[in-house]
Amino acid sequence: MKPRRVVITGIGVVAPNGIGKDAFWDALVKGKSGISRITSFDPSDLPTQIAGEVRDFDPTQFIPGERWKTMSRQNQLAIAAASLALEDAGLREGVGLARGSCFIGTSNPSYDLIEGEFLKFTGPQGLSGAYPWALKAIDPFSSCSAISQLTGMFEGSTTFSTSCTAGLNSIGHAFWQIRSGRLDIALAGSVDAAIFPITFLFFCAAGIMSRRNDSPEAASRPFDRDRDGGVLAEGAAMLVLEEAESAMRRGARIYAEVLGYGETAKSVEPNNLKEALVYSMRSALRDASVGPAEIDYICAHAPSDPVTDVIETAAIKEVMGPRAYMCAISSIKSVIGNPQSAAGPMQAAASALALATGTIPPTINLDAPDPECDLDYVPWHPRRSNAQFALVNSHGINGTDASLVLKKFTDA
Numbered sequence: 001m002k003p004r005r006v007v008i009t010g011i012g013v014v015a016p017n018g019i020g021k022d023a024f025w026d027a028l029v030k031g032k033s034g035i036s037r038i039t040s041f042d043p044s045d046l047p048t049q050i051a052g053e054v055r056d057f058d059p060t061q062f063i064p065g066e067r068w069k070t071m072s073r074q075n076q077l078a079i080a081a082a083s084l085a086l087e088d089a090g091l092r093e094g095v096g097l098a099r100g101s102c103f104i105g106t107s108n109p110s111y112d113l114i115e116g117e118f119l120k121f122t123g124p125q126g127l128s129g130a131y132p133w134a135l136k137a138i139d140p141f142s143s144c145s146a147i148s149q150l151t152g153m154f155e156g157s158t159t160f161s162t163s164c165t166a167g168l169n170s171i172g173h174a175f176w177q178i179r180s181g182r183l184d185i186a187l188a189g190s191v192d193a194a195i196f197p198i199t200f201l202f203f204c205a206a207g208i209m210s211r212r213n214d215s216p217e218a219a220s221r222p223f224d225r226d227r228d229g230g231v232l233a234e235g236a237a238m239l240v241l242e243e244a245e246s247a248m249r250r251g252a253r254i255y256a257e258v259l260g261y262g263e264t265a266k267s268v269e270p271n272n273l274k275e276a277l278v279y280s281m282r283s284a285l286r287d288a289s290v291g292p293a294e295i296d297y298i299c300a301h302a303p304s305d306p307v308t309d310v311i312e313t314a315a316i317k318e319v320m321g322p323r324a325y326m327c328a329i330s331s332i333k334s335v336i337g338n339p340q341s342a343a344g345p346m347q348a349a350a351s352a353l354a355l356a357t358g359t360i361p362p363t364i365n366l367d368a369p370d371p372e373c374d375l376d377y378v379p380w381h382p383r384r385s386n387a388q389f390a391l392v393n394s395h396g397i398n399g400t401d402a403s404l405v406l407k408k409f410t411d412a
Contacts, residue, residue, distance in 0.1 A: 010089025010240030016052030052233025052337030072110030078143035078191035081236035104144035105166025105190035163396025168344030172261030189238030192340035221365035222302035222331035233337030237345035256352035260288025277315035284403035296387035302331030
């Protein structure tokens with residue numbers, strides 16, 4: 001049987017630089033950073049005091065009744081992104097979701113509840129202060145479960161917890177299921193919310209975050225010579241994926257076509273990262289039946305890490321050959337920070353919008369390029385483009401890598 005075409009018909013984003021597809025995209029194109037000093041707790045005693053927080057978020061806009069009160073922040077963000085994606089796809093009432101499924105990724109459990117309950121237990125309330133919904137709410141599957149109940153997508157629900165690649169893994173596996181004919185429609189994406197005192201301390205201890213506390217908006221600077229680490233962020237992004245003919249029949253707006261996906265778990269050791277990124281990119285291109293010469297835009301993983309940005313640049317050169325110097329490459333993490341597994345779906349959303357609008361979002365804060373990062377990273381300003389094919393990269397700190405190929409949609 002001929003593989004079915006799969007398209008993106010809905011985009012829902014809850015990001016540090018904006019809530020909703022339009023606000024997110026407008027901020028990306030304008031290079032408006034969502035990174036600032038942490039406000040959800042006092043970070044004064046920590047070496048890093050900045051993050052990409054989702055501001056002005058009201059869960060009651062997305063979650064009916066009082067249900068939001070029994071949910072973690074992570075689950076609230078996930079449901080909001082899912083609601084926005086379904087609304088954007090014209091499916092808010094659940095019509096057409098019978099043969100649908102949810103594929104949701106996350107790097108973390110609900111740390112806000114875990115930390116809060118621990119403090120209750122060690123404080124005067126002890127065991128009697130335990131939150132009765134905590135056991136259910138902290139489960140990593142709880143976001144996926146809540147979204148399934150909200151949407152009526154009961155064909156199957158799957159949670160990926162594969163570090164920061166979980167979001168792109170979710171999209172890739174949803175794509176494979178629809179292409180094969182097992183599903184007609186899917187909601188796929190990811191959520192992470194880890195900006196809480198104890199959890200944030202772990203990231204500080206790892207020594208991977210920028211300490212540019214005096215200029216938060218300039219802290220995430222992928223490919224720049226003076227980058228000193230990434231910036232932790234939170235957020236959620238969900239995509240509606242559909243079989244193309246069905247989407248066209250119902251008159252859906254189509255942002256892009258998903259052509260191919262590749263993944264690997266080769267980069268367990270740091271010196272294997274280049275090999276793993278090369279493998280995932282080549283796997284995705286092969287799955288898409290697309291050659292390196294056809295790729296016009298690469299939405300890079302590029303977390304503003306002194307080592308990772310260089311390795312990804314080298315991997316792109318190996319896969320793309322001479323084409324590497326002709327591709328537009330950008331990192332949206334310069335604007336949103338690193339929302340862990342939600343980054344991959346945000347990158348996929350940005351790439352789909354780039355293809356649909358003919359605009360490549362820039363990499364901000366790229367003032368003095370690292371000599372080892374010598375490709376075209378679209379510094380500071382957006383670029384008009386007739387890009388037809390885009391490649392999205394994602395890497396997870398525990399050794400996972402994934403890549404996705406998108407194509408500008410045509411009905412031919």
